[in-house]
Amino acid sequence: MKADVTVIGGGPGGLVSALFAKRNGAKKVLILEREDELGGILKQCIHNGFGLELFKKDLTGPEYAERLIDDINKVGVDYMLDTMAIHLSNDRTITAVNSKYGVFNIESKSIVLAMGCRERARGNIVIPGTRPAGIYTAGVAQRFINIDGYLPGKEVVILGSGDIGLIMARRLTLEGAKVKGVYEIMDHPGGLKRNIVQCLNDFDIPLYLSHTVIEIKGKDRVTGVVVAKVDSKMQPIEGTEEFIKCDTLLLSVGLIPENELSKEANIEISSNTKGPVMTETMETTVPGIFSSGNVSVVFDLVDYVAETGVIAGKNAAEFAKEKNENKKFINILPGKNVGILFPHRYSYRDDLILFLRAGKWIEKPVSIKIKPLNMKMRRFYARPNEMIRIKILQDKLLSAKGDITVSIKEVEG
Amino acid sequence: MIKHFTCVICPIGCEIDVEENEGKLILLNGNMCARGKEFVIQELKEPIRVLTTTVRIKGAEFNMLPVRTDKPIPKRLIPIIMEDIAKIEVNAPIKMYKVIVKNIAGTRVNIIATRSM
Numbered sequence: 257m258k259a260d261v262t263v264i265g266g267g268p269g270g271l272v273s274a275l276f277a278k279r280n281g282a283k284k285v286l287i288l289e290r291e292d293e294l295g296g297i298l299k300q301c302i303h304n305g306f307g308l309e310l311f312k313k314d315l316t317g318p319e320y321a322e323r324l325i326d327d328i329n330k331v332g333v334d335y336m337l338d339t340m341a342i343h344l345s346n347d348r349t350i351t352a353v354n355s356k357y358g359v360f361n362i363e364s365k366s367i368v369l370a371m372g373c374r375e376r377a378r379g380n381i382v383i384p385g386t387r388p389a390g391i392y393t394a395g396v397a398q399r400f401i402n403i404d405g406y407l408p409g410k411e412v413v414i415l416g417s418g419d420i421g422l423i424m425a426r427r428l429t430l431e432g433a434k435v436k437g438v439y440e441i442m443d444h445p446g447g448l449k450r451n452i453v454q455c456l457n458d459f460d461i462p463l464y465l466s467h468t469v470i471e472i473k474g475k476d477r478v479t480g481v482v483v484a485k486v487d488s489k490m491q492p493i494e495g496t497e498e499f500i501k502c503d504t505l506l507l508s509v510g511l512i513p514e515n516e517l518s519k520e521a522n523i524e525i526s527s528n529t530k531g532p533v534m535t536e537t538m539e540t541t542v543p544g545i546f547s548s549g550n551v552s553v554v555f556d557l558v559d560y561v562a563e564t565g566v567i568a569g570k571n572a573a574e575f576a577k578e579k580n581e582n583k584k585f586i587n588i589l590p591g592k593n594v595g596i597l598f599p600h601r602y603s604y605r606d607d608l609i610l611f612l613r614a615g616k617w618i619e620k621p622v623s624i625k626i627k628p629l630n631m632k633m634r635r636f637y638a639r640p641n642e643m644i645r646i647k648i649l650q651d652k653l654l655s656a657k658g659d660i661t662v663s664i665k666e667v668e669g
Numbered sequence: 670m671i672k673h674f675t676c677v678i679c680p681i682g683c684e685i686d687v688e689e690n691e692g693k694l695i696l697l698n699g700n701m702c703a704r705g706k707e708f709v710i711q712e713l714k715e716p717i718r719v720l721t722t723t724v725r726i727k728g729a730e731f732n733m734l735p736v737r738t739d740k741p742i743p744k745r746l747i748p749i750i751m752e753d754i755a756k757i758e759v760n761a762p763i764k765m766y767k768v769i770v771k772n773i774a775g776t777r778v779n780i781i782a783t784r785s786m
Contacts, residue, residue, distance in 0.1 A: 293730075299784070302721050302722070302735035302737075302783065304719045304721055304737060308680070314719070316721055316783045317735075318735045318765075318783045318784035319765065319783045319784065321784070322765050322785060401723070401733075402723055402733060402735060403731045403732070403733055404732055404733065405723070405731075405732035405733040430722060430747070430751055431722075431751075448682055449675055449684075450675065450676070450677040450679075450680060450682040453675045453677050453682070454677045458716075458718070458744060557680055636700070642680075642681075642682075
């Protein structure tokens, strides 16, 4: 099988990439989706708050997905459902498997990675105790309730205050479960502030900062968890343990980009973003392989995912036409107080959209500095749970020589 | 009296301190855009939210159809509306934005499907 642009994954990143590959002149654009329909995780995110930037409307996840699916059908993107990409090589050959063709190869002029991310689970955070039923990641519980129609439990403790955990605290409450509390090991919440307000405060669900679950109890089913306060080094403080009776523990403890295929193709993975090392054109370190959405770096908003898809799709289409292997680039490096910084390289071909997270909480006015551009931006504060987006026009960057460094500094006033 | 709000209109989540003085709203602290001002005025009067949930569906690939209110509803009515919605079952096929319940709980707000199924 041959294609001009093949997109691995049919979630928002993949759908937008395919749409924009087609709109930019790629002839055969093919999406490979392992599930039985397109849309990815949006299908189970039934809450609103999506699309304010891309569609200028307050949409739910399923609406956002259906609009994108309608769009790709209009422009004539091909897709294969129930199809799993199982191997990727750096000559842009994908090995996939489905029940129609068995194991087969797709030779593609360019590829967009859009595999998304997966949830960290109990094994990633190592909670001692028994191994009973009733322990779920927040996203799995979300699928059970919103798609399959099963309530995973009646008395729930949520560990971690990531956005999915907060959304699920509200959702479980609406469906009649009792959410006893959200416990967060850090001294600040992990999710967006609006979700603290409309998911926890609106329903009087308590949030316990600097707390964690230190033990899970129960033989066949969870019967409770032991929580404790933690010190500044996130170690449980003796004497603060408390038993909380519950039948379900939900984990909302972070997401990891799913890069097994990327590694197979010898794509360099960044220890900063946990996704491919990329340029502003969303190209990875392997020519012709691009990346979009949460497989690149975990974003806060689906609109940001879509924005990377627009760029990846356009550049994948261009590569399929003319195979432009531009090797010239400068590095983009995190400076003081900058945690996650994306993308990693600037190759002088397009505007640069930077996405960054503060490395620590600064509850004071800050200035974000971009060297050597002499750019400074003021903000009221810098918080790691809120991704910052900065667009820099190509004109400003053409004269930049040497690496770009982004830093955050506290300022007076 | 000083009142504190966190605006939920957009992902920025601005923190806003206001004082209501003889029906006039005075901004004391924080960033308040036009939409934020509207939000605060509404919160003082009657907090409203868009309710998103699911209803049972028969004859579709999955058990649940996602739905939402087509306009924000008073927050205090959410439990009553959830009870009404729990009784509903629909049959596939359903088109996105089809009205599932008209005038739910007498609110003049409709429950609409948020996907085709």
